Amino acid sequence: MALIVQKFGGTSVGDINRILAVAQRVIQEKNQGNQVVVVVSAMSGETNRLIKLAHQIAHPPDGHAERMAYSREMDMLLSTGERTTTALLAIALQAQNTASCSFTGRQVGIITDETHMNARINKITAERLKEALDKGIVPVVAGFQGINRASDVTTLGRGGSDLTAVALAAVLAADRCDIYTDVDGVYTADPNIVPTARKLTKISYEEMLEMASLGSKVLQHRSVQFAMKYQVPVCVRSSFTNNGGTLVTKEDAEMEHEVVSGVTCDKNQAKLTLVGVPDRPGIAAKIFSAIAEEKIVIDMIIQNIGQNGLTDLSFTLPTENAEHAQRALLNLTSETGVEEIKLTKNIAKVSIVGGGMRSHYGTAAKMFTTLASEGINIIMISTSEIKISCVVDAKYAELAVQVLHEAFDLGNLPTGGS
């Protein structure tokens, strides 16, 4: 008997008929002799409906304390979406003679830090889950939420239900965590941009981690980190078909040993340039501490060679944080002596990812040459062991993905691959 955690996203539980279909899928898994723990998102549209209601009253305020108070209320508000789905799915299962019980994040003991709207999980007790499983009851858990030490509801940030599912799978030592979504797996590129994109049957945690942080929206980045840390096999699959999906797992001999496994593109990027930064120790520290205090994660940083004791400093960050960061830095200009803070939004980050890069030379050169041959200028570059990212003008984003997919021959099955 295997223990499977099944997670269903918003479109998978988008209306009553889909909830009934999900119930069938759960029962099917149970009838194969497996234990099942279900994690659900809010019904699609529900979270946006709630955000809209809140925004009709007030948008997030600027001040730190005010923002904290507002965020606490947003968590109270948004956490209702997942709860609704859990109750409805539990009722659907019960109606099919399958014992089931809904649980909130609190009830399964998901304890987080104090950061509202983007909390981190500190601990999971999962006691009531284990009790339910022992009694043959299918637990349906509200994704995306936990409670902090003050016993206030917190939410785990965008895609947080994936994290709930993977974290519960880790704590329960589940045999597999199935992430049901509206795509049937992880592709070599977004099929909307590259029609010849191919579904991968397996991908390593490391590769998936890079793809998730590079804008591939299939799995939330922190979920993949969590899965890798606790070695939870994750299967990304469609709740609308019976196709096999993509297994995210540790690297093994069977895995495709291609240099590049996928091309991704993230258009949700902005660039802030600080002009006239005094070129002396401590200034950069001051700048990035200010950003960190606002809990904003930045990505690439470039510092130009200084002239006359002044230099320019650029960094990229998610678009939604750009104005917030800009304001935080403007408050610092008297301290840092920075002359100007420029914000550029129309950029995109195009990346190639592949575990095989570790043992191959010339991948970067091939990428740069490919982009250059199309006249695409590279604004910034960053690399890791298994990825190379280039920031380009946003208007070239799709073209860049297409030519890179072609150049690395990703549309065809690798020789000897599975």
Add this chain to the structure above:
Amino acid sequence: MALIVQKFGGTSVGDINRILAVAQRVIQEKNQGNQVVVVVSAMSGETNRLIKLAHQIAHPPDGHAERMAYSREMDMLLSTGERTTTALLAIALQAQNTASCSFTGRQVGIITDETHMNARINKITAERLKEALDKGIVPVVAGFQGINRASDVTTLGRGGSDLTAVALAAVLAADRCDIYTDVDGVYTADPNIVPTARKLTKISYEEMLEMASLGSKVLQHRSVQFAMKYQVPVCVRSSFTNNGGTLVTKEDAEMEHEVVSGVTCDKNQAKLTLVGVPDRPGIAAKIFSAIAEEKIVIDMIIQNIGQNGLTDLSFTLPTENAEHAQRALLNLTSETGVEEIKLTKNIAKVSIVGGGMRSHYGTAAKMFTTLASEGINIIMISTSEIKISCVVDAKYAELAVQVLHEAFDLGNLPTGGS
């Protein structure tokens, strides 16, 4: 500095503009130098929307265990409605520079028994409420909900938000509990039935208790009981006007000493008649124990004089419990020997209520005469110290209320009254 609990019902928070208006009312009370605790219902329509979603999946099942499991899920589902309102109102207050914080039933320590969908409050700690008040924060509490010992969400039954408000007012020793609703007070009769009905400025707990249990929907019965027990002054008022409302309080010298203060009508009544009940000790106990086990509250009971060792037994109960009770009793027929169980739905209970009845004679006679003069047959009668109720054919309900209101001259201010 007084401490006021303000409770706003579903129509008072029915849309964003109304929530903003409620925020203004809260701020107004606070600006008068008072501490305020707010209790809210779900936005009007929301509870029905959620019930409809659930019923699209499955209606409440018959079996006891199945019904318990279903009810637990309904509580999880319905409790989201009040939570949504708390967060939105807290955001509205914050946006008006009024420190505010939402709280669930659990967070303010409302501990109930295990009865889902109709739980009783066992204990309220209110610690976080006191902390918030000490810090000058306006707490906005989700009405209608608590948690049981297992830490599952429970709800307090129809009108449960009133109970939350009164119970919190009692625990906090509040100076007053204001129930804001869509009517501006308690009337001598339903103004939709009797155009000359008059608003009462004051009414005693005892009278209000009778009116609430007799179908006047202004205040939930259990809330009035709670208010009486803990001597919480309750003011029923409109959230759409600045009219004075009706104060529900202990009987005092100022109070109108009329024989009859109001006429009520409850059409949500059904009658079950057990035909051929063996006339021997223990049978009635068996019958009413079975009903009590299903947690159904019955109202009037009539047992006819027996013939041939058999008798007929009739009792009234809320319509929504009638079929459930009938099924429970049908399961008992082999034990009780009852021949038939008849269900009658088209009945209404018409009642007159007044604290002055205690010291007046002839009130019942006047009521019966008034009904008889219109040709209205009385099916059952029950009385208490301060009320007389008659069950009549449902088609006469409105007429009965109108003629009784007229007969007892309720449309005119009592001589010497306030």
